[in-house]
Amino acid sequence: MSDLAIGLRQVRAEQRAFWRNRAAALFGFGFPIMFLLIFGTIFNKQSTCVDGTIGASGQCVGGAEVPYNNFFVPAMAAWGVITTCFSNLTIGVVNRRDNGLLKRLRGTPLPSAAFVSGVLGSALISAVIVVALTAVVGHLLYQAPWPAHPLPALVTVLLAGLVFCVIGLAITPFIPNADAAPAVVNFTSLPILFISGFFFNFNNAVFEDIAKVFPIYWFKESMLTAFGTEPSSSGWNGQDLLVMLVWGVVGLAVTLRFFRWESRRV
Amino acid sequence: MIHAEPMPAAVRLRGEMADIDVTGLVKRYGDVVAVDGLSFSVQKGEVFGMLGPNGAGKTTTLEIIEGLRVPDAGTVQVLGTDVIAHPSTVKERIGVQLQATALPEFTKVREAVELFAALYRRSRPVNEVIEEFNLEEKADTYTDKLSGGQMQRLSIALALINDPDLVFLDEPTTGLDPQARLNIWTVIEGIRKRGKTVVLTTHYMEEAERLCDRVAVIERGRIVALDTPRRLIVEHAPGTTIEFALVSGLDVETLEKLPGVDRVVADGRVSVTTRTPEAVLHALLDPQAPWAAAAPGAGGDGEGEGTIRDLLVRHGTLEDVFLSLTGRSLRE
Numbered sequence: 001m002s003d004l005a006i007g008l009r010q011v012r013a014e015q016r017a018f019w020r021n022r023a024a025a026l027f028g029f030g031f032p033i034m035f036l037l038i039f040g041t042i043f044n045k046q047s048t049c050v051d052g053t054i055g056a057s058g059q060c061v062g063g064a065e066v067p068y069n070n071f072f073v074p075a076m077a078a079w080g081v082i083t084t085c086f087s088n089l090t091i092g093v094v095n096r097r098d099n100g101l102l103k104r105l106r107g108t109p110l111p112s113a114a115f116v117s118g119v120l121g122s123a124l125i126s127a128v129i130v131v132a133l134t135a136v137v138g139h140l141l142y143q144a145p146w147p148a149h150p151l152p153a154l155v156t157v158l159l160a161g162l163v164f165c166v167i168g169l170a171i172t173p174f175i176p177n178a179d180a181a182p183a184v185v186n187f188t189s190l191p192i193l194f195i196s197g198f199f200f201n202f203n204n205a206v207f208e209d210i211a212k213v214f215p216i217y218w219f220k221e222s223m224l225t226a227f228g229t230e231p232s233s234s235g236w237n238g239q240d241l242l243v244m245l246v247w248g249v250v251g252l253a254v255t256l257r258f259f260r261w262e263s264r265r266v
Numbered sequence: 267m268i269h270a271e272p273m274p275a276a277v278r279l280r281g282e283m284a285d286i287d288v289t290g291l292v293k294r295y296g297d298v299v300a301v302d303g304l305s306f307s308v309q310k311g312e313v314f315g316m317l318g319p320n321g322a323g324k325t326t327t328l329e330i331i332e333g334l335r336v337p338d339a340g341t342v343q344v345l346g347t348d349v350i351a352h353p354s355t356v357k358e359r360i361g362v363q364l365q366a367t368a369l370p371e372f373t374k375v376r377e378a379v380e381l382f383a384a385l386y387r388r389s390r391p392v393n394e395v396i397e398e399f400n401l402e403e404k405a406d407t408y409t410d411k412l413s414g415g416q417m418q419r420l421s422i423a424l425a426l427i428n429d430p431d432l433v434f435l436d437e438p439t440t441g442l443d444p445q446a447r448l449n450i451w452t453v454i455e456g457i458r459k460r461g462k463t464v465v466l467t468t469h470y471m472e473e474a475e476r477l478c479d480r481v482a483v484i485e486r487g488r489i490v491a492l493d494t495p496r497r498l499i500v501e502h503a504p505g506t507t508i509e510f511a512l513v514s515g516l517d518v519e520t521l522e523k524l525p526g527v528d529r530v531v532a533d534g535r536v537s538v539t540t541r542t543p544e545a546v547l548h549a550l551l552d553p554q555a556p557w558a559a560a561a562p563g564a565g566g567d568g569e570g571e572g573t574i575r576d577l578l579v580r581h582g583t584l585e586d587v588f589l590s591l592t593g594r595s596l597r598e
Contacts, residue, residue: 103364
């Protein structure tokens with residue numbers, strides 16, 4: 001069997017296990033869709049200020065005043081990518097490290113690269129599905145526009161998905177055991193989501209400056225551009241993608257150096 | 267795939283080479299020396315056992331031979347290939363069952379077998395393997411819904427999916443009930459009948475005695491004895507062992523002075539080894555003996571303090587061999 005065929009088979013097996021694992025499916029899809037339904041309904045028809053500051057009389061300075069759901073749909077789609085690629089992947093890999101499956105697979109001729117491709121490929125498929133689902137729900141319920149720039153949107157989702165998968169792999173060696181994994185992924189992602197303005201424009205420069213260190217912020221920016229929420233002629237924003245790429249490279253280096261295939265000896 | 271590995275193939279043709287050849291194996295974890303200079307060979311078609319308590323270095327040794335770990339020193343030839351230099355060549359031809367059952371989650375039995383079959387260039391038909399391990403009825407059951415014995419059968423089935431020449435079983439029956447353990451023993455005997463070489467680790471002496479052609483007794487990363495179970499027993503635990511609970515008025519020194527007693531080990535219970543069991547028993551149970559007289563319950567129901575209790579007379583076992591070689595019990 002060729003390496004490609006082995007990789008595809010791994011992707012299929014991973015996808016099958018993902019959809020059978022209700023906790024993973026819920027984690028990946030449930031949160032973004034649930035928040036879309038709650039906040040989307042509450043703030044439907046209202047407007048928000050993207051990429052700007054809110055002035056004393058409430059006007060949007062230096063940004064664009066857009067309907068709330070035009071902003072919230074791509075933001076929740078981005079969160080869906082983060083949950084499927086970062087959160088789920090990390091929890092799944094740590095689980096399998098702790099129950100010995102990773103080590104068991106190392107005892108077969110399956111190349112490490114084929115195993116990792118299976119995990120990544122499956123996460124990316126789930127990510128594309130959650131983005132599509134979010135866009136459809138947002139469009140049907142809240143009249144949010146379809147992505148204005150489909151190709152940049154797809155490239156952004158795939159690139160960000162890959163980067164968050166790699167960062168997920170990179171943090172697994174620092175998660176002591178499977179019980180700790182959900183806490184670690186939530187603790188590392190949720191605060192950054194908030195300060196990056198995934199839900200509201202907090203209008204807080206300090207928060208925003210901190211958020212700008214992390215790829216989550218740039219992913220949101222990139223999604224808003226590709227979805228046409230922020231004015232852009234092409235839908236591409238090189239700077240956003242570049243920051244994510246740098247994080248991906250750092251993640252890859254950490255993974256290659258520190259990744260463990262088995263839990264620490266007790 | 268074409269790639270030349272000059273020597274091994276030619277050597278193998280002579281048919282004299284051992285399936286496993288380990289020399290001077292050393293593995294350290296920080297300051298802890300897990301494997302301390304092991305050397306041994308395993309011959310083709312042999313069932314080779316590694317017996318020792320937890321932490322003796324059995325699993326580490328096995329995982330080095332399987333290509334999962336790199337030793338700090340030593341050489342390992344598996345099926346004529348240097349496993350440290352060519353782990354994937356070796357992995358294609360061996361079967362591995364790890365200590366943890368390690369089955370894929372959210373996967374049915376048949377799917378798990380298919381998944382592993384796809385990992386090898388050459389593998390046996392999935393249905394044939396499922397039938398062989400009596401898993402037909404469970405073929406559509408999720409792996410986490412299986413009983414402990416069924417999980418272990420599946421785990422061994424996965425280790426045999428590539429029809430390997432050499433199979434590694436790490437504590438194949440630990441944690442199983444007696445019925446499931448017997449079942450796994452039958453499975454392992456079946457593997458042996460097909461001429462495969464089996465290396466297994468265990469801390470159950472009856473398992474090693476029943477299944478293994480040769481046993482390496484391992485303690486603190488070293489082989490303290492290596493032979494057939496029978497010869498190990500004859501050499502290190504000859505004669506008959508009389509076991510009982512120690513009573514007041516009867517101490518190890520007194521026992522050692524009894525005529526015919528070769529050795530006394532007090533390890534919770536007392537084990538007296540002798541080649542003249544009749545005479546020793548007679549002395550122990552003598553109603554005129556000081557310890558019998560001292561016993562308040564003597565002459566009564568035989569349960570009173572001071573009498574010899576929980577008496578067991580048996581031949582030597584590998585457990586005695588281990589005790590005799592190390593002064594420790596296997597399951598401390």
